[in-house]
Amino acid sequence: MQPVRIAENIYWVGGIDWDLRNFHGYLTQRGSTYNAYLVIDEKIALLDTVKHYLFDEMIERISSIVDPSKIDYIVSNHVEMDHSGSLPMLKKIAPKAGIITSPNGQKGLERHFKEGWDYRAVKSGEVLALGKRNLHFVLTPMVHWPDNMVSYMPEEKILFSNDAFGQHIATSERFDHEYHLEIIIEEAKKYYANIVLPYSEQVKKALAAASELDIATIAPSHGIIWQKNIADIIANYRTWSNNGTQKKALIVYDTMWKSTEKIAHAIQSAFELGGYNTRMLNLQHNHISDIMTEVIDAEFICVGSPTLNNNMMPNVAAFLTYLKGLAPKGRKALAFGSYGWGGQSIGQIDEVLKSCGFEVLDGIKVNYVPGSDELKNITEKIGEML
Amino acid sequence: MKKYVCSVCGYIYDPQAGDPDNGVKPGTAFKDLPADWVCPVCGVEKDSFEPQED
Ligand SMILES: [Fe+2]
Ligand SMILES: [Fe+2]
Ligand SMILES: [Fe+2]
Numbered sequence: 001m002q003p004v005r006i007a008e009n010i011y012w013v014g015g016i017d018w019d020l021r022n023f024h025g026y027l028t029q030r031g032s033t034y035n036a037y038l039v040i041d042e043k044i045a046l047l048d049t050v051k052h053y054l055f056d057e058m059i060e061r062i063s064s065i066v067d068p069s070k071i072d073y074i075v076s077n078h079v080e081m082d083h084s085g086s087l088p089m090l091k092k093i094a095p096k097a098g099i100i101t102s103p104n105g106q107k108g109l110e111r112h113f114k115e116g117w118d119y120r121a122v123k124s125g126e127v128l129a130l131g132k133r134n135l136h137f138v139l140t141p142m143v144h145w146p147d148n149m150v151s152y153m154p155e156e157k158i159l160f161s162n163d164a165f166g167q168h169i170a171t172s173e174r175f176d177h178e179y180h181l182e183i184i185i186e187e188a189k190k191y192y193a194n195i196v197l198p199y200s201e202q203v204k205k206a207l208a209a210a211s212e213l214d215i216a217t218i219a220p221s222h223g224i225i226w227q228k229n230i231a232d233i234i235a236n237y238r239t240w241s242n243n244g245t246q247k248k249a250l251i252v253y254d255t256m257w258k259s260t261e262k263i264a265h266a267i268q269s270a271f272e273l274g275g276y277n278t279r280m281l282n283l284q285h286n287h288i289s290d291i292m293t294e295v296i297d298a299e300f301i302c303v304g305s306p307t308l309n310n311n312m313m314p315n316v317a318a319f320l321t322y323l324k325g326l327a328p329k330g331r332k333a334l335a336f337g338s339y340g341w342g343g344q345s346i347g348q349i350d351e352v353l354k355s356c357g358f359e360v361l362d363g364i365k366v367n368y369v370p371g372s373d374e375l376k377n378i379t380e381k382i383g384e385m386l
Numbered sequence: 387m388k389k390y391v392c393s394v395c396g397y398i399y400d401p402q403a404g405d406p407d408n409g410v411k412p413g414t415a416f417k418d419l420p421a422d423w424v425c426p427v428c429g430v431e432k433d434s435f436e437p438q439e440d
Contacts, residue, residue: 142395
């Protein structure tokens with residue numbers, strides 16, 4: 001349990017969650033880390049903490065550098081319990097440490113921990129002097145909670161960005177030059193798609209504020225620290241926050257007796273012929289959090305379900321609820337499905353897609369089993385609309 | 387017409403712009419927003435808004 005040096009007297013002292021596979025419903029196949037950072041100066045500051053069950057790991061890392069009871073300030077950039085969950089245990093060890101957080105951060109922490117701690121609520125532009133180095137705070141509300149803020153240390157050009165630019169990856173490597181860039185970007189994309197996407201307008205403001213800073217290190221609260229590839233991750237955040245899409249069509253569906261699946265393939269053919277990249281995403285085999293990673297740059301989202309008990313299938317409803325909440329903008333969509341009688345599912349899907357603000361093409365509805373001519377017609381009809 | 391600020395997320399409701407994405411026409415005063423209107427960013431209700439100080 002060693003700390004990792006980031007700069008002179010600045011260390012990563014977080015926790016590695018090798019076993020994490022589900023982060024409130026988001027599949028984290030690569031695990032995660034909760035990154036806490038220790039700054040030793042005339043004053044000692046800890047930026048963020050770790051999930052409660054990794055507290056001992058964090059303390060072991062801190063203790064190899066300094067006695068944790070000597071911590072003067074704990075900066076809480078974000079209330080969420082993956083970063084603040086260790087506060088009560090830490091405050092027992094470091095009772096004199098003041099908690100620096102945003103005004104909404106103080107409100108949130110007080111609702112989580114009913115303790116009369118010594119808080120200092122800071123606004124954007126406030127500075128905490130540590131000695132030779134200073135922390136400048138910038139509030140970034142709704143990236144991705146109301147309390148979020150980031151801390152910037154101009155002397156070392158480090159942006160402690162909390163959840164922004166993070167990725168759920170458990171590794172012993174801490175820096176981007178030590179690990180596979182494609183995997184880091186892919187996990188940053190999944191993180192953006194599942195956590196940050198609804199707040200793209202706020203991200204744009206945060207990126208504009210960040211562009212005024214001289215940044216050599218982005219130290220997020222999850223995963224790998226950015227140094228070598230800062231331009232890449234910033235460029236990607238710019239694209240994702242602008243809802244930049246590619247010529248890509250997703251066909252997301254559930255099926256009972258393979259009729260809806262046949263329609264799905266007929267739709268895929270139309271997109272193939274139209275020069276689109278396609279993804280067949282059967283909801284029985286693909287998790288909604290993985291599908292969101294594909295949604296982020298997809299121009300078309302086709303959603304299919306047979307009608308079951310006068311409704312769409314529950315997997316499809318779950319996907320649509322998740323999609324609507326994460327609110328990608330400027331997409332095109334299409335509802336499809338097979339039915340025996342009633343056939344309500346297609347209209348229900350169509351309605352949700354419209355409520356997402358998507359441009360929705362005419363839906364496709366087939367009674368029981370589609371014949372080969374019907375499938376050919378579906379491909380042709382969609383081809384004409386592309 | 388006065389602008390209103392969301393006390394939770396900082397979103398500013400500008401009556402001149404309205405909130406067309408959610409069916410509110412430009413030129414709608416804050417007090418004339420429908421009762422079920424919520425902050426388009428964070429989803430809190432109208433009573434979480436405060437008039438913007440000049
Ligand atoms: Fe968070
Ligand atoms: Fe987090
Ligand atoms: Fe708000």
